Amino acid sequence: MYNIYYISAIQLNEFILRLRGRYTVFTPVEKTENYTRETDYSYRKLAAGEQVIFNPYRAVEPLKTFFTRVEEEVCEYFAPSQPVNELEKAVIFGVKSCDIAGHKIQDFVFLEGVEVDTLYRLRRENTLIISGDCTDFKQVCHCLSWEILPYPTWGFDLNLSPLNEGYIVEVGSEKGEALIEEYKEYFIPAKDVQIAGRLAKRESLIDRLRRHLLPQNLVRREDAQRLVKDGYSLDTWQQFMQTCVECGGCNFICDTCHCFLLSDRKGKEGNTKVRAWDACLYANYARVAGGANPLKLRAQRLRFRYTKKFDFFIENLGIPACCGCGRCIEVCPGKIDIREVLKDLAKKLSTKNEKYIPSY
Amino acid sequence: MKNIFRPIEATLEDVISETPNIKTFVLRPKEEFSFRTGQFVELTIPGIGEAPFTPSSDPGNKEKIDITIMKAGRVTSLLHTSPKNISLGIRGPYGKGYPLEKFYGKDVFIVGGGVGLAPLRSLLFSLFAGIDNYNKVVLRYGARSPGDIVYKEQIPKWQKLKKVDIVTTVDVGNAEWTGNVGLITTILKEPPVDLKKAAAIVCGPPIMMKFVTLKLLDLGFKPEDIYLSMEKNMSCGLGKCGHCRLGSFYICKDGPVFTYEQLKDVHDIWD
Numbered sequence: 139m140y141n142i143y144y145i146s147a148i149q150l151n152e153f154i155l156r157l158r159g160r161y162t163v164f165t166p167v168e169k170t171e172n173y174t175r176e177t178d179y180s181y182r183k184l185a186a187g188e189q190v191i192f193n194p195y196r197a198v199e200p201l202k203t204f205f206t207r208v209e210e211e212v213c214e215y216f217a218p219s220q221p222v223n224e225l226e227k228a229v230i231f232g233v234k235s236c237d238i239a240g241h242k243i244q245d246f247v248f249l250e251g252v253e254v255d256t257l258y259r260l261r262r263e264n265t266l267i268i269s270g271d272c273t274d275f276k277q278v279c280h281c282l283s284w285e286i287l288p289y290p291t292w293g294f295d296l297n298l299s300p301l302n303e304g305y306i307v308e309v310g311s312e313k314g315e316a317l318i319e320e321y322k323e324y325f326i327p328a329k330d331v332q333i334a335g336r337l338a339k340r341e342s343l344i345d346r347l348r349r350h351l352l353p354q355n356l357v358r359r360e361d362a363q364r365l366v367k368d369g370y371s372l373d374t375w376q377q378f379m380q381t382c383v384e385c386g387g388c389n390f391i392c393d394t395c396h397c398f399l400l401s402d403r404k405g406k407e408g409n410t411k412v413r414a415w416d417a418c419l420y421a422n423y424a425r426v427a428g429g430a431n432p433l434k435l436r437a438q439r440l441r442f443r444y445t446k447k448f449d450f451f452i453e454n455l456g457i458p459a460c461c462g463c464g465r466c467i468e469v470c471p472g473k474i475d476i477r478e479v480l481k482d483l484a485k486k487l488s489t490k491n492e493k494y495i496p497s498y
Numbered sequence: 499m500k501n502i503f504r505p506i507e508a509t510l511e512d513v514i515s516e517t518p519n520i521k522t523f524v525l526r527p528k529e530e531f532s533f534r535t536g537q538f539v540e541l542t543i544p545g546i547g548e549a550p551f552t553p554s555s556d557p558g559n560k561e562k563i564d565i566t567i568m569k570a571g572r573v574t575s576l577l578h579t580s581p582k583n584i585s586l587g588i589r590g591p592y593g594k595g596y597p598l599e600k601f602y603g604k605d606v607f608i609v610g611g612g613v614g615l616a617p618l619r620s621l622l623f624s625l626f627a628g629i630d631n632y633n634k635v636v637l638r639y640g641a642r643s644p645g646d647i648v649y650k651e652q653i654p655k656w657q658k659l660k661k662v663d664i665v666t667t668v669d670v671g672n673a674e675w676t677g678n679v680g681l682i683t684t685i686l687k688e689p690p691v692d693l694k695k696a697a698a699i700v701c702g703p704p705i706m707m708k709f710v711t712l713k714l715l716d717l718g719f720k721p722e723d724i725y726l727s728m729e730k731n732m733s734c735g736l737g738k739c740g741h742c743r744l745g746s747f748y749i750c751k752d753g754p755v756f757t758y759e760q761l762k763d764v765h766d767i768w769d
Contacts, residue, residue, distance in 0.1 A: 256501060402548060424730065
């Protein structure tokens with residue numbers, strides 16, 4: 139167990155600005171325009187002298203944007219010399235619990251399996267995550283239904299919990315501990331009463347979120363796999379797909395979606411492999427040479443997305459690939475709602491004796 | 499720093515025309531490269547694109563790799579017009595390949611369709627190299643027409659090998675063709691194998707694989723003794739890019755060879 143500290147709001151600002159000298163610091167800033175009338179937060183590079191904002195809930199961008207790019211050159215080949223990638227050291231401030239939970243999928247894909255993706259690993263090693271408790275939630279937030287708490291307990295270097303005019307700082311890694319040690323003038327050990335204060339705030343937020351979610355009657359985590367498997371032939375997929383415009387937004391904004399496509403490009407001296415995010419909602423996602431396409435229909439592609447999330451990952455990693463961040467719900471121009479798709483499967487599969495009761 | 503996407507350079511030494519739309523590309527890798535039969539590679543046209551193929555040569559040959567390719571899409575069409583001696587890229591090998599040791603002491607019953615004989619030729623070479631390990635090797639091969647048969651000169655030579663039994667058929671014959679005419683399933687009746695100790699290996703177009711598998715089950719083959727070469731649009735080959743998912747498997751890393759037992763409960767495997 140690492141220690142728990144306290145830092146005042148003013149000193150936190152100073153601390154983050156000092157980190158700016160050594161790291162590229164990304165912090166959330168308020169976005170003004172939003173049709174939902176909720177304030178959105180978006181990561182920006184922190185400029186000199188800027189005020190650091192503590193976002194009450196997750197930012198618009200998923201955490202994966204810091205570790206893989208929409209499109210990037212991942213390899214130069216048949217070239218006279220292999221250029222060495224200079225990786226910037228980065229601090230991401232304002233990461234939330236859902237992001238960390240969802241990012242476990244990205245780590246599983248890129249750090250484990252047949253081979254480790256070196257570029258991803260280097261970025262991971264060069265990035266410090268300063269997360270924060272949620273102090274509020276968006277209408278679409280539903281982390282609790284996946285048994286994810288609105289504050290992180292692992293997966294961060296430092297975690298901040300607002301309390302009075304400052305923050306409780308929990309250390310989550312050796313890198314985090316080293317950082318505290320280096321800037322120890324800003325941190326004082328947290329008192330028991332402060333830690334108790336943090337607990338009270340956390341419980342109060344969970345209570346509010348639970349009251350927000352209970353009337354929604356969401357499906358339980360342990361039922362998700364069975365629902366997508368047993369519901370394979372239901373008309374749910376067809377029904378919800380009617381408004382899909384195949385924009386791929388749900389895939390790209392998702393904390394867990396990781397698909398990419400490699401292509402080749404001629405460079406100045408050699409040739410490059412380009413990796414670009416891909417979306418299983420795109421018509422050509424599964425197309426093979428000659429034109430055959432096992433996922434011809436939009437309904438097949440929607441089902442593919444759900445079986446990947448709730449069957450493949452539960453089977454292979456033991457966790458569903460949804461963290462309840464609700465980004466895909468907000469982004470969808472067709473108003474396809476992951477909560478409603480799962481509820482529809484449950485409704486159609488349930489009998490009189492078998493009712494799906496949310497347990498959170 | 500290791501880069502998992504970097505292809506090694508290989509010289510295209512020869513191009514052999516097999517049928518009007520199938521050619522065998524003979525590659526000499528410039529770095530050490532080897533594969534197990536049934537594993538696949540990603541073949542890159544530098545700066546243009548890449549696609550997955552299973553080599554058709556003897557894995558015992560460490561100098562050269564043959565890849566037999568049907569003209570089907572962008573990359574394969576370009577390959578078909580490529581001159582000799584250009585540089586291509588190879589990544590891999592990927593996947594698990596054929597579990598040869600599981601075929602020891604058995605009748606190995608191989609069913610191929612069209613260009614599906616390409617990976618099977620690599621398997622045949624491996625089986626011939628250790629023929630004493632197997633009871634017999636039976637090949638049933640079907641092509642659309644006599645002109646679509648690949649490895650035309652080699653098949654008669656294989657037929658003369660001991661412990662080897664080969665029958666071919668074409669869907670539609672012509673004036674010169676004196677062999678069998680009919681779909682592949684018409685030459686699968688009463689196969690000369692002992693079902694109690696036999697393994698069936700199927701590779702071909704999805705529709706052929708489907709009906710051959712149903713026929714094999716009908717003949718009494720157990721699902722765990724039927725080995726299928728599955729294919730999708732494998733992009734990375736490493737189980738990361740997501741494209742080749744089949745149920746809870748990735749074809750690239752868990753396959754491309756699966757037993758029917760593994761796949762029988764997975765939806766839409768023949769699509």
